[in-house]
Amino acid sequence: MNSKAYNLFLKDFRSELRTRYAINALAMFIIVAISVILFSIGNEKINENLTAGLFWVVIFFTAMSGLSRAFVSEEERGTTLTLQLIASPTTVFSGKLIFNVILVFAMNAIIAVLYGALFEDFIIKNFLLFIATFVLGNIGLAVSSTIIAAIIAKAGAKGTLYPVLSFPILLPLILTCVQLTLFSFDGTSFEKSRFELAIVISYDVIMITVSYLLFDFIWKE
Amino acid sequence: MVWKIFLFLLLAFVSVAGIAFPIVEKPSAWYEFPFIPGLEENAKIIFFHVPTAWVTVIAFLMSTIFSFRYLKNKNLDDDLKSYAAAQLGIIFCILATVTGAVWAKFAWGAFWSWDPRQTSIFALLLIYGAWFALRSSIESEEKRATLSSVYSIIAFVTVPFFIFVMPRIMTGLHPGSADDTNAGPIVNFKMNSNMLLIFFLSLTGFTILYFWMWQIGYKSLIYKEKIQKQFLRG
Numbered sequence: 175m176n177s178k179a180y181n182l183f184l185k186d187f188r189s190e191l192r193t194r195y196a197i198n199a200l201a202m203f204i205i206v207a208i209s210v211i212l213f214s215i216g217n218e219k220i221n222e223n224l225t226a227g228l229f230w231v232v233i234f235f236t237a238m239s240g241l242s243r244a245f246v247s248e249e250e251r252g253t254t255l256t257l258q259l260i261a262s263p264t265t266v267f268s269g270k271l272i273f274n275v276i277l278v279f280a281m282n283a284i285i286a287v288l289y290g291a292l293f294e295d296f297i298i299k300n301f302l303l304f305i306a307t308f309v310l311g312n313i314g315l316a317v318s319s320t321i322i323a324a325i326i327a328k329a330g331a332k333g334t335l336y337p338v339l340s341f342p343i344l345l346p347l348i349l350t351c352v353q354l355t356l357f358s359f360d361g362t363s364f365e366k367s368r369f370e371l372a373i374v375i376s377y378d379v380i381m382i383t384v385s386y387l388l389f390d391f392i393w394k395e
Numbered sequence: 396m397v398w399k400i401f402l403f404l405l406l407a408f409v410s411v412a413g414i415a416f417p418i419v420e421k422p423s424a425w426y427e428f429p430f431i432p433g434l435e436e437n438a439k440i441i442f443f444h445v446p447t448a449w450v451t452v453i454a455f456l457m458s459t460i461f462s463f464r465y466l467k468n469k470n471l472d473d474d475l476k477s478y479a480a481a482q483l484g485i486i487f488c489i490l491a492t493v494t495g496a497v498w499a500k501f502a503w504g505a506f507w508s509w510d511p512r513q514t515s516i517f518a519l520l521l522i523y524g525a526w527f528a529l530r531s532s533i534e535s536e537e538k539r540a541t542l543s544s545v546y547s548i549i550a551f552v553t554v555p556f557f558i559f560v561m562p563r564i565m566t567g568l569h570p571g572s573a574d575d576t577n578a579g580p581i582v583n584f585k586m587n588s589n590m591l592l593i594f595f596l597s598l599t600g601f602t603i604l605y606f607w608m609w610q611i612g613y614k615s616l617i618y619k620e621k622i623q624k625q626f627l628r629g
Binding site: 392 | 519528529532533542549552561
């Protein structure tokens with residue numbers, strides 16, 4: 175099963191390299207979003223609170239612009255039925271999830287680097303905590319957006335509904351991650367941010383479990 | 396029929412009592428409410444605000460339970476029941492948001508201040524909105540039922556974060572928030588027995604009202620379907 179999921183991921187990866195649709199769209203989206211924010215800030219000095227919030231705002235909307243491709247492209251090309259024949263739902267979901275996780279990590283790394291370069295207040299004092307938040311937040315983001323992408327691909331309205339459906343699901347994750355990012359700016363220790371980290375971890379675990387349980391129903395529809 | 400009269404009397408009593416019973420410094424008669432510092436006359440809205448929020452949660456829970464049952468049995472009736480529950484849920488959700496905002500204006504000075512509970516009810520509104528948007532975007536009945544059931548279960552598992560977790564980490568104004576110095580929800584420590592009695596009567600009344608409305612809503616959905624089918628056939 176694992177090798178099959180890996181092959182599925184390779185297939186997505188190769189077809190992505192061929193067209194570079196998601197990569198280009200995401201890269202341009204990141205640049206556009208960050209420049210809009212920079213323009214609107216102007217010479218104003220913004221504080222840490224706002225920087226942490228805007229960081230996750232850009233991450234959320236970038237994810238919304240690119241991650242629905244995973245399943246929508248299969249529906250558009252009409253390859254869903256073939257996939258249903260050759261692989262079990264769990265395998266399909268694993269393959270798509272690996273692809274989205276890598277995409278999310280790549281795009282968020284770019285966003286983090288750009289923020290570090292362009293925003294004065296993006297100074298991380300507790301680097302380990304930031305890395306932990308980054309990794310856990312990305313996993314949660316990838317899992318939730320993958321399962322919602324699966325729902326979207328089966329529903330009629332493809333693009334517009336995606337952020338609408340994802341936002342309430344991602345809200346607890348994003349709120350906690352903003353808090354944790356602020357902690358890492360302030361240099362708060364792991365001990366003090368234990369509760370917030372526990373929330374993000376439990377969110378990830380719950381979402382992974384629920385997604386794997388429910389994906390069967392979406393995929394067979 | 397008897398229980399409908401009972402419900403009418405109950406809700407009439409709760410409305411009259413909740414609005415008209417006076418708030419005094421030292422309650423002595425059975426109909427006098429105690430004076431709660433910080434809430435004063437605003438305290439009376441608790442008889443209407445909390446039950447609507449409570450019904451919202453019940454409706455959401457029922458909608459999820461019937462979604463779960465639909466996925467298990469693939470019976471379209473369960474989907475209709477879930478839909479009827481969610482329809483009421485969004486109405487009560489809006490009512491809870493509005494009564495909460497009014498209360499907030501007079502107790503905290505602003506209609507909206509992103510208190511954790513306000514954030515949660517807002518998220519719940521968003522979930523309901525997204526759910527109805529998803530439903531309206533799908534033509535086929537079975538597909539709509541399956542996808543909306545899946546979404547409502549995914550949304551449901553995030554609710555504990557809003558209800559139990561957010562108030563602990565965000566500073567808020569509601570009782571029971573992270574920086575609240577009082578020891579727990581308002582029910583436990585400041586209401587006297589007659590206020591509590593009316594509060595719980597109101598909860599019971601609203602819950603029965605909800606189930607009645609849900610039944611009517613469910614029936615009306617079935618009739619609507621039957622009429623549509625006859626119309627299509629004829």
